[in-house]
Amino acid sequence: xxxxxxxxxxxLAGFFSGIIALFEKKLLKIEHALAYxxxxxxxxxxxxxxxxPFANFNIIPLxxxxxxxxxxxxxxxxxxxxxxxxxGNISIASPIYKTLPIxxxxxxxxxxxxxxxxxxxxxFIIILAISAYLLINESKKIKESNNYKYNYRLLxxxxxLAVSFGLIILKYLxxxxxxxxxxxxxxxxxxxxxxxxxxxxxxxxxxxxxxxxKIYINNIVLISTLTFFYRIIFYLTISSIxxxxxxxxxxxxxxxxxxxxxGVIFKEKSLFKKVLLALIMxxxxxxxxxx
Numbered sequence: 001x002x003x004x005x006x007x008x009x010x011x012l013a014g015f016f017s018g019i020i021a022l023f024e025k026k027l028l029k030i031e032h033a034l035a036y037x038x039x040x041x042x043x044x045x046x047x048x049x050x051x052x053p054f055a056n057f058n059i060i061p062l063x064x065x066x067x068x069x070x071x072x073x074x075x076x077x078x079x080x081x082x083x084x085x086x087x088g089n090i091s092i093a094s095p096i097y098k099t100l101p102i103x104x105x106x107x108x109x110x111x112x113x114x115x116x117x118x119x120x121x122x123x124f125i126i127i128l129a130i131s132a133y134l135l136i137n138e139s140k141k142i143k144e145s146n147n148y149k150y151n152y153r154l155l156x157x158x159x160x161l162a163v164s165f166g167l168i169i170l171k172y173l174x175x176x177x178x179x180x181x182x183x184x185x186x187x188x189x190x191x192x193x194x195x196x197x198x199x200x201x202x203x204x205x206x207x208x209x210x211x212x213x214k215i216y217i218n219n220i221v222l223i224s225t226l227t228f229f230y231r232i233i234f235y236l237t238i239s240s241i242x243x244x245x246x247x248x249x250x251x252x253x254x255x256x257x258x259x260x261x262x263g264v265i266f267k268e269k270s271l272f273k274k275v276l277l278a279l280i281m282x283x284x285x286x287x288x289x290x291x
Contacts, residue, residue, distance in 0.1 A: 006241040007249055013237050014253025016230035021258050023223050024082065027216065033082035034201070035209045038194040039216075041078060043224035044231070045187040054180035063176055066169050070182075071189030073166030078190070079197075080159035099128055099255070099281050100156070104164030105247050112168055115244045120291045127284040131277050167243060174239040183231055248285040255282060 027036065059067070103125055109115035117125075173182060198209055237246045255278050 006237055006246060009233055009237040009240065010246050010249035011253050013230060013234040014250040015257065016226055016233060017250065018254040018257025018261075020223060020226050020230060021254065022261065023219070023226070027219050027223070034079060034194070034198060036220075037078045037082045038191070038198055038209050039220050040224050040227060041187065041191050041194055043220055044228050045191045047224060047228040048184045048187045051180035051184055054178070055184055056178055056181055057185075059177055059181065063173060066173055067177070067182065067185050068189050070166050070169045070173065071186045071193060073162040073169065074186065074190045075193040075197075076162040077159055077166065079194070080155055080162070083155060099131070099251065099285075100160035101163045101167065102248050102251055102285060103129055104160060105167050106244050108164055108168045109171070109242070109244050113171060113243070115242050117244065118291060120287075124284045124287050124291070128281055131281045131284065167238070167247065170235070171238055171243045174235065179232065179235045179239065182235065252282050252285050 024036075106115075106117060106125060110117070170182070234250065237250060240246075
């Protein structure tokens with residue numbers, strides 16, 4: 001039954017994702033990326049326990065391994081995305097972050113899930129790739145601190161690869177594990193992963209995490225609530241249709257919100273050029289779906 005409504009679910013998921021990104025950008029101006037990521041994940045994990053009555057933990061060992069593998073991709077994605085939003089322009093970061101997974105997911109879905117597209121659709125994928133490259137060229141190397149730099153392009157690539165691999169794992173898992181179980185288990189694993197990173201990095205990071213929970217609790221709860229409902233809607237979308245179709249629709253919606261609204265709110269430079277490139281990607285992704 002959900003298969004009939006998947007476009008609406010995908011648009012709704014993309015809308016939630018875009019609104020979350022705007023709130024994240026605002027909060028990450030004052031929060032540390034790792035502490036923020038751990039705080040949000042911790043609260044979402046607490047929320048996920050509301051789904052316990054619907055969960056089924058009778059899961060085969062292979063799927064437990066894949067659930068943990070999925071949590072690793074989320075750990076990387078959440079942390080790197082927070083760093084991108086903290087140090088970069090949202091009207092650059094979001095279109096790239098949401099476009100490249102379309103390309104990777106289509107390729108990985110063909111290789112691992114036997115989902116195939118037409119030659120015309122592959123042509124639109126090339127247009128998406130060129131547009132994304134031009135957007136990436138708008139960015140520069142950005143300082144994370146006075147001690148070292150990271151390469152913006154490399155961070156985006158690693159982030160989108162983690163997202164894309166994770167989505168393929170998720171699509172497979174949804175055939176064998178129900179949504180409530182995935183949300184609960186993966187959130188617990190992801191929280192543990194992030195806390196392990198924080199502990200390994202020392203007492204300073206642990207203090208930041210505690211302070212974030214204490215000082216920014218209202219903002220963190222708001223974003224966590226939106227994230228919790230986004231996950232449910234997004235997983236319902238992925239479970240109801242081919243992932244090669246669901247991801248473009250959801251991600252296009254996010255791009256519209258973050259580029260057209262976020263660029264204005266945060267008064268970012270070269271907005272016209274970024275909007276034009278984003279529109280090209282939106283049109284290309286649309287035809288990628290309908291052709």
